[in-house]
Amino acid sequence: MPSSRRLVDYEPIIGSVSTSKLKQVAGDLAGMKVVHVNSTREGGGVAEILFWMIPLMRDLGLNASWEVIDGNPAYFNVTKAFHNGLQGNRVSLSDSMKAAYEETLETNAERLRPVLEEADYVIIHDPQPARLLQLCPNRKGKWIWRCHIDVSQPNRQVWNYIRSMVDGYDASIFSMPEFAKTLSHPQFIVAPSIDPLSEKNIPLSSDEVLSVLTQFNLDPDRPLITQISRFDRFKDPVGVIEAVKLLNSAYNVQLVLAGGGATDDPEGSAVLAEVQQAAEGVENIHVLLLPPDAHRIINALQRASTIVLQKSLQEGFGLTVTEAMWKGKPVIGGNVGGIRLQIHNSHTGYLVDSPEGATLRMHNLLARPELMTRLGTTARQFVLENFLCNRQLREYMTLMLGLKRGLANHLMAS
Amino acid sequence: MSMAFQIRDCSLIARMAGVRSAMNLRELEERIAVCPDESLFHHFCETVIRPTFDNPDYNNDFAMWTSRYLQDRKLAERLAVINPYKCSSIDELRKLVLEIIQERLMEVDHIPWAPKKDQFHFLRSVTVVYDTGLILNSPVDLFERLPEVALGSVYYHFVEARRRTENGLDDFSNWLSEFGDGALPLIELLHEIDFYFMSLSELKLKLVDIVNRSEVTNAFK
Numbered sequence: 078m079p080s081s082r083r084l085v086d087y088e089p090i091i092g093s094v095s096t097s098k099l100k101q102v103a104g105d106l107a108g109m110k111v112v113h114v115n116s117t118r119e120g121g122g123v124a125e126i127l128f129w130m131i132p133l134m135r136d137l138g139l140n141a142s143w144e145v146i147d148g149n150p151a152y153f154n155v156t157k158a159f160h161n162g163l164q165g166n167r168v169s170l171s172d173s174m175k176a177a178y179e180e181t182l183e184t185n186a187e188r189l190r191p192v193l194e195e196a197d198y199v200i201i202h203d204p205q206p207a208r209l210l211q212l213c214p215n216r217k218g219k220w221i222w223r224c225h226i227d228v229s230q231p232n233r234q235v236w237n238y239i240r241s242m243v244d245g246y247d248a249s250i251f252s253m254p255e256f257a258k259t260l261s262h263p264q265f266i267v268a269p270s271i272d273p274l275s276e277k278n279i280p281l282s283s284d285e286v287l288s289v290l291t292q293f294n295l296d297p298d299r300p301l302i303t304q305i306s307r308f309d310r311f312k313d314p315v316g317v318i319e320a321v322k323l324l325n326s327a328y329n330v331q332l333v334l335a336g337g338g339a340t341d342d343p344e345g346s347a348v349l350a351e352v353q354q355a356a357e358g359v360e361n362i363h364v365l366l367l368p369p370d371a372h373r374i375i376n377a378l379q380r381a382s383t384i385v386l387q388k389s390l391q392e393g394f395g396l397t398v399t400e401a402m403w404k405g406k407p408v409i410g411g412n413v414g415g416i417r418l419q420i421h422n423s424h425t426g427y428l429v430d431s432p433e434g435a436t437l438r439m440h441n442l443l444a445r446p447e448l449m450t451r452l453g454t455t456a457r458q459f460v461l462e463n464f465l466c467n468r469q470l471r472e473y474m475t476l477m478l479g480l481k482r483g484l485a486n487h488l489m490a491s
Numbered sequence: 492m493s494m495a496f497q498i499r500d501c502s503l504i505a506r507m508a509g510v511r512s513a514m515n516l517r518e519l520e521e522r523i524a525v526c527p528d529e530s531l532f533h534h535f536c537e538t539v540i541r542p543t544f545d546n547p548d549y550n551n552d553f554a555m556w557t558s559r560y561l562q563d564r565k566l567a568e569r570l571a572v573i574n575p576y577k578c579s580s581i582d583e584l585r586k587l588v589l590e591i592i593q594e595r596l597m598e599v600d601h602i603p604w605a606p607k608k609d610q611f612h613f614l615r616s617v618t619v620v621y622d623t624g625l626i627l628n629s630p631v632d633l634f635e636r637l638p639e640v641a642l643g644s645v646y647y648h649f650v651e652a653r654r655r656t657e658n659g660l661d662d663f664s665n666w667l668s669e670f671g672d673g674a675l676p677l678i679e680l681l682h683e684i685d686f687y688f689m690s691l692s693e694l695k696l697k698l699v700d701i702v703n704r705s706e707v708t709n710a711f712k
Contacts, residue, residue: 254505266505490621491621491622
């Protein structure tokens, strides 16, 4: 279920100027039917974005709704293969896999067609629902493909298949220029964002944070290093364990690797087993498999952290980096994808290319508490100005307005 | 009766320019030759409104990329010293950039390459313009309200205006010219600002400093 929050709830954080900008852009879109489609209601960054975006669009006068693909395990196995292939993994796409994907979408199209063909705007998130465009021949609105994945070096076979489905859209959105592919329609660059009022980001009492530490047998008096992310090889959880093992034991740190599983990620349990094996016998490593709704627990773990890691080897954007920065934490992130948009070396955190690099930066920070404070303060301000949900919402609506009026160099919001 | 001046604010939304990315200096040259005018404007002139922490080493993206990813600081410095607002047109700017790159291509033994993940991506932007609700009716209003305007407004009215207005001047100068000879010293001071190498915060400070000078304020007492 989307949240019940309204724009007025955000104004104390984002300010009246930002609120006014949203209202100006939304003015000419009032009453428009906007349908977002993705493949999971819970788990993963896309669902989290839609959770706040739908109610805010409605509050601004748009007729926004959210539809989810109803898929079986075979469909999710194929879409996971898409995901891996688009991120560059070797994937073989058989005819039976394509059939499983196409049949699921044909079934879903029967259900969704009336809504989608009537919509003024349809925003399709990621490749999972991409084929819907071809299955809605009488569509009247603008269709936008929103790609959240790093597709900079995709598996060719997978990309060619996806491309055949997305080329017909009216526009696409990528998180970074590096991710954009050559397509026959305008491609916009919109970075994702976080909701500062979500359970994952709202301020928590120190009692609540302490109770979460107690719940997981964590010592509040020892430095806490945390990586929050799905158990996915691209997040390099084993590399994080290596980095912490290399750290001088005098720092007496404890490591938490915590993540939930998304309903569209069948590989999670295999990676979790690898992580548990790597952590076996090491006293200070805590591997936590959290349910998809453990948002306040994740919030508390991030707030209790001394340093947050996101040592991804490949990353779409890395919303967990944004979340930690918003909580004023110094973040050490993998030098990949959208993490590079957020972490500016020595300003908002550190970018690293190896477990050794992560160890080195942890040393630097743990030895200098004032540095951690400075980086954390700058990081929070950077998120406030660039990566909160109002900016992303404004850019989505601006793009919609541009498609409606024609793409010129200037667009008057009001 | 002079027109009221509506202070506007703006932000950018970026899109791909429709030109393939460049992986080396030769490709950069080839693609600069054919990229849209809006893309050159973006990489030279819109850098100032993008988020940054401090003054960047280089004011345009081409200089930044050649320094950081081609490791060619000599070329970066030659590109960085270009002030696009000294060129009479985007075409003139394009020719100048191409000449510098072609000269460098003649000098180097090997074509410098960037790592695959660090290609140069050609972008362009849509400028989204907002109403701030702030209206100036006289130069005195400008003197009093300038400290409170957003940096986006400073960019829109003093920098971006130059590609939008018929005479290529900033919005403030054009508006002030309606107030007769008394406004001329202020207009002249505004024209003297070498704004391209300033951050928007520095530019705003400079503008506030100018409108607070006694020779300027006295003319409107």
